[in-house]
Amino acid sequence: MPDTVPPVPPAGPTRSAAPSGPADPALPGAIDPGDGGPPGEAASAERGGIQLINVTKRFPGQATPAVDNVSLTVDGGEIVVLLGPSGSGKTTTMRLINRLIEPTSGKIIVAGRDALGLDPNDLRRQIGYVIQNAGLFPHMTVGTNVGLVPQMLGWGKARIKARVDELLQLVDLAPDQFRDRYPRELSGGQQQRVGVARALAADPPAMLMDEPFGALDPITREHLQDELLQLQEELGKTIVFVTHDVDEALKLGDRIAILDKGSRIVQYATPKEILLNPADEYVEQFLGGGQAMKLLKFSRVADVPLQQVPQAAPGDDAAAVRAQIDAAESTFAIVLDERDRPVRWITVDDLDGLTGPIGDHGTGTARPIRVRNTLQQALEALIQVEHEWVPVVGPRGVYRGTVTLSTLQTAIKDMKEQTRSRRRQDKAADS
Amino acid sequence: MIPAEGILSFWEYLASRRELLVFETWQHASMVFQCVLAALVIGVLIGLLVYRRPRLAAFATSTAGVIFTVPSLALLGLLITPLGLGVAPSVVALTLYSLLPIVRNTIVGLSGVDRTLVDAARGIGMGRRRILLRIELPLAWPVILTGARVATQLAMGIAAIAAYVSGPGLGEQIFSGLARLGGANSINMTLAGTLGIIILALLFDACFLIIGRLTTPRGIRA
Numbered sequence: 001m002p003d004t005v006p007p008v009p010p011a012g013p014t015r016s017a018a019p020s021g022p023a024d025p026a027l028p029g030a031i032d033p034g035d036g037g038p039p040g041e042a043a044s045a046e047r048g049g050i051q052l053i054n055v056t057k058r059f060p061g062q063a064t065p066a067v068d069n070v071s072l073t074v075d076g077g078e079i080v081v082l083l084g085p086s087g088s089g090k091t092t093t094m095r096l097i098n099r100l101i102e103p104t105s106g107k108i109i110v111a112g113r114d115a116l117g118l119d120p121n122d123l124r125r126q127i128g129y130v131i132q133n134a135g136l137f138p139h140m141t142v143g144t145n146v147g148l149v150p151q152m153l154g155w156g157k158a159r160i161k162a163r164v165d166e167l168l169q170l171v172d173l174a175p176d177q178f179r180d181r182y183p184r185e186l187s188g189g190q191q192q193r194v195g196v197a198r199a200l201a202a203d204p205p206a207m208l209m210d211e212p213f214g215a216l217d218p219i220t221r222e223h224l225q226d227e228l229l230q231l232q233e234e235l236g237k238t239i240v241f242v243t244h245d246v247d248e249a250l251k252l253g254d255r256i257a258i259l260d261k262g263s264r265i266v267q268y269a270t271p272k273e274i275l276l277n278p279a280d281e282y283v284e285q286f287l288g289g290g291q292a293m294k295l296l297k298f299s300r301v302a303d304v305p306l307q308q309v310p311q312a313a314p315g316d317d318a319a320a321v322r323a324q325i326d327a328a329e330s331t332f333a334i335v336l337d338e339r340d341r342p343v344r345w346i347t348v349d350d351l352d353g354l355t356g357p358i359g360d361h362g363t364g365t366a367r368p369i370r371v372r373n374t375l376q377q378a379l380e381a382l383i384q385v386e387h388e389w390v391p392v393v394g395p396r397g398v399y400r401g402t403v404t405l406s407t408l409q410t411a412i413k414d415m416k417e418q419t420r421s422r423r424r425q426d427k428a429a430d431s
Numbered sequence: 432m433i434p435a436e437g438i439l440s441f442w443e444y445l446a447s448r449r450e451l452l453v454f455e456t457w458q459h460a461s462m463v464f465q466c467v468l469a470a471l472v473i474g475v476l477i478g479l480l481v482y483r484r485p486r487l488a489a490f491a492t493s494t495a496g497v498i499f500t501v502p503s504l505a506l507l508g509l510l511i512t513p514l515g516l517g518v519a520p521s522v523v524a525l526t527l528y529s530l531l532p533i534v535r536n537t538i539v540g541l542s543g544v545d546r547t548l549v550d551a552a553r554g555i556g557m558g559r560r561r562i563l564l565r566i567e568l569p570l571a572w573p574v575i576l577t578g579a580r581v582a583t584q585l586a587m588g589i590a591a592i593a594a595y596v597s598g599p600g601l602g603e604q605i606f607s608g609l610a611r612l613g614g615a616n617s618i619n620m621t622l623a624g625t626l627g628i629i630i631l632a633l634l635f636d637a638c639f640l641i642i643g644r645l646t647t648p649r650g651i652r653a
Contacts, residue, residue: 137552
């Protein structure tokens with residue numbers, strides 16, 4: 001039987017926390033999942049962390065507060081998604097952070113400073129703001145739009161121009177082509193890129209994004225989501241992202257706060273945690289079922305243990321390979337080229353009656369999948385190949401291991417089991 | 432009624448009164464221009480003061496509307512008592528009439544600015560005044576300008592009636608002509624005044640088109 005090896009270290013960005021063990025070490029001060037209570041005051045404030053402490057917003061003439069005693073800690077460099085149905089107060093909660101809405105009571109800390117003690121306009125110039133449909137000013141060129149905040153901050157003309165070009169490049173718009181265009185001459189996706197560039201202009205530590213991709217077509221939306229993740233990898237901003245789209249939340253969020261009426265935080269956890277262990281029926285209902293499929297979609301191949309099968313090189317002697325396969329109690333081996341890239345599968349049947357080097361006997365492997373592919377992509381590949389195995393490769397196409405359907409099944413089962421046992425431990429530690 | 436040589440003598444009339452007509456045309460244009468300019472400044476200021484308060488905005492619009500419904504002849508007559516004859520009552524009346532379209536369009540233009548844009552402007556840290564000057568006014572400008580254009584057309588016609596209170600302009604030709612209807616040159620005078628005003632109105636309108644073109648950013652041009 002092929003044995004399993006520990007998961008390979010992630011090659012790409014990990015969008016999901018470690019599948020097991022204590023809280024992700026990259027998230028200091030992370031509050032307990034599912035706990036909406038007041039977080040510790042010591043949460044990281046550097047790198048633009050954001051903290052809401054017992055914040056309430058009551059609009060005049062409304063019986064119940066729109067935001068009811070909410071506490072939330074967003075660690076620096078994280079994307080936190082506020083996810084909830086319309087009317088849950090998620091946008092209101094976000095707008096409290098840059099004081100587009102003034103809280104009735106409570107405390108708000110942005111990048112270590114008391115937001116309520118700052119001049120609102122100064123505060124807002126330090127927090128990028130992206131809204132649906134981009135909100136570009138139609139009477140200004142793209143360049144002017146992007147340069148607005150630096151201009152308000154009193155930057156010189158040359159510096160603003162250089163920054164504008166840099167940002168346009170960053171969001172994948174050729175400066176020479178787009179700088180002097182007007183917003184209406186751009187597609188929706190391009191406009192939203194400019195919107196993101198404008199928010200990033202003065203290099204703020206934090207960004208607020210209010211359903212920024214909500215009005216785009218699905219393909220453009222996916223594109224911009226991917227680009228946002230790429231940008232975030234480079235920039236490491238603290239981002240509060242509001243959406244009602246579960247898939248978007250799972251894809252983008254380092255952590256997700258699921259909100260109910262009055263902005264009550266029902267669960268605050270990593271996407272994986274939420275999928276594996278919804279806090280209650282409300283969350284489950286909101287996820288809308290299909291959690292296992294979603295889990296496949298939002299987990300990386302890098303996160304699961306791969307199967308190891310016997311390896312061979314084209315120059316290896318057939319008998320030796322046969323012996324290796326027998327020793328591993330397997331029925332096949334994978335043939336790697338001189339740079340350790342998978343080339344072919346060779347089975348015991350192929351080896352029957354073969355002597356000397358195995359050469360190019362056996363059948364070619366399907367296109368390998370990569371460690372940073374999602375498990376859904378792995379499943380897709382598995383369904384389409386003629387064997388039950390698909391090789392996994394890391395950077396430069398180097399062979400890492402093999403996945404089969406049972407790899408995926410076991411992975412999901414393990415994830416569930418680990419979360420369950422961790423929860424039991426947490427509960428035991430709490431009491 | 433009008434004999435064929437009447438047309439010919441119209442050209443003769445124009446030639447013989449050339450200096451006077453040019454002077455009156457100039458006065459007419461100048462008065463309309465200045466009154467609309469004054470109304471533009473006052474009207475936009477009123478608009479700015481009230482557009483964020485719906486009740487005040489309604490009050491301003493309806494007040495301007497009430498002034499507008501007063502017949503111009505009556506208003507000019509009423510103004511004789513406090514202001515006497517001549518330039519003063521004419522200018523006041525013209526400015527008042529010009530206010531309505533400008534005030535109304537300023538309010539409509541400013542409140543028609545997409546609220547999400549104002550929200551975006553606040554969100555990136557623009558203050559009240561900056562939002563007004565850089566976002567709201569430029570976006571409302573085409574509408575305000577249309578108000579001024581309508582006001583100018585109105586003022587052109589009403590300025591003719593200013594001759595009733597001995598005001599300046601081409602109205603004098605029309606009034607004198609009508610006063611001695613059937614007399615020598617009476618038709619020519621009326622015709623000269625009327626045609627002069629029509630030509631002026633067309634010229635002003637063309638100017639507005641050009642100004643609109645020049646002052647509206649490409650991004651929001653229709």
